[in-house]
Amino acid sequence: MTGDELVSLLAALASPHRLRILAALTDGRTYVSELARRLRMNRPLLYMHLQKLEAAGLVTGELVTAADGSSVKYVEAVPFVVTLDLDAIAAAAPTVTLPGPAADKGK
């Protein structure tokens, strides 16, 4: 795993909402609106968090179109295991791209 991937993964997990989302998905897959109700959060907000989790590879979304034509998006948690310690960090650190000096010389 590259350093950037590790940072993305950690950033994705370092959020109360996203932790709760993942926890709710351990009970099995659900669709977005139902999940929003269960967690008591606005759908747009939930969408943002789901996108981050999906970008980090922690959840997968599947848009299912029923026989009648109505669509429902099911979300599912992706199993994973990551062990964090100083060695893992030392191995990943050399491959991180730092924030960049925001090289905005263009006065």
Add this chain to the structure above:
Amino acid sequence: MTGDELVSLLAALASPHRLRILAALTDGRTYVSELARRLRMNRPLLYMHLQKLEAAGLVTGELVTAADGSSVKYVEAVPFVVTLDLDAIAAAAPTVTLPGPAADKGK
């Protein structure tokens, strides 16, 4: 470990700079200014990151006063091991305090 502690830990690690800091400290302890030079970052910035790492319990600082009276602050990485998976998250999620609706009813 509580959910909030987990979030703090992850937030502390989810940063390119802080990853590099920890990696640099695996070579052994150093003092702040030397570390700033090695990582090519401003000292105040390094200070902020060190404080976050220290708050998360990932590093310890020790202000050493030499025989001649000059002071140097040594920084050291604290060994740790954390395994992340869905079970760990499901266990921690119920104990997180969410951002709060910023209950600012006071119009």
Add this chain to the structure above:
DNA sequence: TCCGGCCGTCAGATTTCTCTGACACCCCCC
């Protein structure tokens, strides 16, 4: 006395992340 190195902190500008409300579109049932 004037440098040089180190520590610690501050105000302030910037960038990034969060969160909300509103909108457009699709489908079925009354």
Add this chain to the structure above:
DNA sequence: GGGGGGTGTCAGAGAAATCTGACGGCCGGA
């Protein structure tokens, strides 16, 4: 046609994290 439930996206307000430059204090050596 008028609800009700779904998905998906947008602009913009608000809060939080990041980064820089400057200041002040302490100590030794030229």
